[in-house]
Every structure is written in structure tokens, then in C-alpha cells.
């Protein structure tokens with residue numbers, strides 16, 4: 008409901024001629040003023056240039072811009088810049104007054120206008136947005152936001168700089184939002200709505216998979232969300248809500264019997280429980296808390312020198328935990344599952360799945376094997392990742408297939 012109301016607020020703000028602030032908390036740590044290109048006027052352009060102060064850009068779907076004949080610039084990084092444009096009002100217009108720049112933005116949002124009707128190089132930076140699933144920049148999220156709010160997928164964006172010209176000052180951004188009563192929304196908010204609205208994962212193949220824990224059905228997926236080969240193991244269940252384990256790949260623990268962590272034994276434990284009670288195991292190919300295999304081994308090397316698993320990931324320039332459970336949510340939805348009992352100690356997993364709209368009836372702990380090699384690692388999961396693990400049980404546990412049903 009919260010999300011619904013924020014998107015309605017954004018829509019109303021646009022209809023009332025007010026830009027909104029789109030905050031990127033995770034990637035660039037910047038915020039942009041955003042407005043629909045189709046509705047922008049000279050006055051709104053003037054406001055955005057005066058109070059945003061960054062680059063004045065208009066953004067449209069990359070492939071449509073190419074189709075309409077616009078010229079892409081060579082680039083060696085993420086954003087897809089095109090040659091800047093003007094839409095000439097009359098013969099001697101310069102393109103720089105705000106009413107002319109507004110006209111250029113209105114014109115780019117009109118699909119019937121072709122590249123040869125514009126002037127080059129002009130005074131409005133033109134950017135092509137690719138699929139939001141492939142890039143989560145301001146360009147892509149602003150276009151997605153407009154689609155969600157019922158406007159054409161062409162936005163106008165300007166980065167917000169503070170009095171000293173810094174673009175990373177969130178306090179200033181908050182003050183600006185208060186001063187002009189501008190709605191603030193994050194890229195993460197747009198991403199959550201996108202994951203709810205667009206089903207990008209579908210079932211590809213299903214086959215029998217006999218294992219030492221019993222016979223499962225193994226299911227592969229066509230995945231246009233992150234293009235990774237996630238899969239699911241399913242065992243038929245009889246009572247209403249399936250037991251679900253969402254397991255992130257740990258090739259050293261899962262396949263090589265490593266006891267640096269408890270992943271391998273958690274996986275065995277999950278298979279055993281799901282085989283007994285029925286349910287689903289979602290296996291996500293996000294090695295090393297989403298940082299990838301090679302960085303994980305670099306993180307291990309740092310841990311050999313005294314860092315903990317949290318510090319090691321940060322030291323390598325990653326977030327402590329990079330995992331996104333959007334693919335798990337969409338895989339479950341592809342399987343027709345909207346309500347689960349979650350086997351997990353990880354509060355972030357529960358929070359994310361909840362935010363995407365999955366109903367979680369209960370959370371049940373899943374313990375792994377405790378060894379002298381992974382005790383510290385498990386202690387860090389508790390102290391820094393706030394995993395709901397009872398260390399007393401861990402300390403006293405000689406039985407590594409411990410399953411605690413008491414925690415909801």
C-alpha cells in the first residue's frame with residue numbers, strides 16, 4: 008500500500024507541474040530532479056536547471072532512439088549518450104532558452120518525430136535507457152518510473168548539486184525536498200515495483216532428480232532478470248504452505264566439502280527437511296554473497312590475514328552482502344507460489360521477499376555444521392549480519408542437522 012501511494016504522489020506531482028527527486032542510495036549516491044519530457048515547460052525547465060544544477064538530460068528507450076535515427080556517441084562506460092539535440096523553434100533559434108529546451112524534450116517524447124527534424128549538436132543531452140534489469144542508473148529508473156505512473160517513457164533528469172557543487176550531499180537534498188515540497192523516491196522503490204509488475208523469469212524445463220535425500224523434480228528457468236542459471240528442486244507437499252529454502256551458491260561449501268563456512272551442511276539439512284516435509288529449494292547462483300567466485304577467494308585470503316567475512320567484502324569494494332532475492336521471488340511466482348514458510352536465519356532475506364510481495368507465514372531456523380574453522384564465521388553472521396542464530400545451540404551442537412521449529 009505504501010508503494011501504491013508513493014507512485015500516486017509522484018503522478019500527481021507531475022500533473023501539478025512539479026519535478027520529483029529520484030535518489031540513488033546504492034550506486035552513484037546521488038539524486039536527480041525528474042520530470043516527464045512530454046509535459047515539461049519552460050518554467051519547469053528553469054526550475055530544474057536552477058535548483059538541480061547538474062547536466063540537463065532527456066532520456067528515452069535506447070532501441071527506440073536508434074530506430075528513430077539518433078546518433079549514439081562512443082562510450083567506454085555504462086550510460087548510453089547520444090549526440091545532444093535541439094528541436095528548432097525557428098530558423099535563428101539557439102536552443103538554449105529554457106522554453107526551447109522544453110520544446111526539445113516535448114519533441115523527443117513524440118515518437119513520430121525523426122532524427123532529421125532535430126539539430127546537432129544541440130543543448131539537451133540525450134541518453135538511451137536500456138532494460139532496467141540490466142542497468143539500475145537514473146536514466147533507466149526514471150524511464151521505468153514514468154511507465155509505472157502512466158506517462159510516455161521519456162524523462163528529463165538533472166543531478167542535484169549543493170551550494171558547493173557537490174552531488175553527494177543527502178542532507179542538502181532533504182532540505183531541497185522540504186523547501187519546495189518535492190516528493191522523494193528511491194531507485195530501490197522503483198526497482199521493487201518493477202519486480203512486482205514485470206515477470207521476467209519463466210519455467211524452461213522440468214525433470215526427475217533422484218538424490219541421496221529422495222527424489223525431487225529439478226526445474227530450470229528462462230531468466231531475463233539477471234540472466235543467471237538459477238534452478239529449483241521441488242518435492243510435493245501436502246499441507247497448504249510449502250517449506251522453502253533459498254540457498255545462495257557456495258561452490259566451496261556445496262561441492263568441495265569446505266568447512267570454512269556452514270553452507271554445505273545447511274544445503275544438506277535443507278534437502279533432508281524438504282524431502283521429508285515437501286517443499287522447494289531455490290538455488291541462486293550468487294556466489295560469495297553475490298560478489299562472485301574470484302572475489303570470494305580474495306576475501307578468503309583477507310580472512311586468512313585476520314579480516315572477518317564482513318570486513319573482507321567491504322575491503323574489496325563490495326557491500327557486505329550484495330545479494331538480491333528478486334530472482335527467487337520471480338522463480339516462486341513462476342511456480343505459482345505466493346505464500347511460503349521460509350527456512351532461513353537471515354532477516355534481510357525475509358525483508359526483501361516481503362517487500363517484493365511474498366507472504367511469509369513463518370520463518371524456521373536452518374542450522375549447519377559447526378566446526379572449529381567456521382565458528383568465527385558464524386559468530387560474524389550473528390554480530391554483523393544480525394542472523395537469527397542461537398549461538399548457544401551452535402556451541403553445544405554436536406548434532407549438525409539441528410532444526411528448530413520454535414522460531415516464527
Ligand SMILES: [Zn+2]
Nearest residue numbers: 257260268270
Ligand atoms: Zn559458504
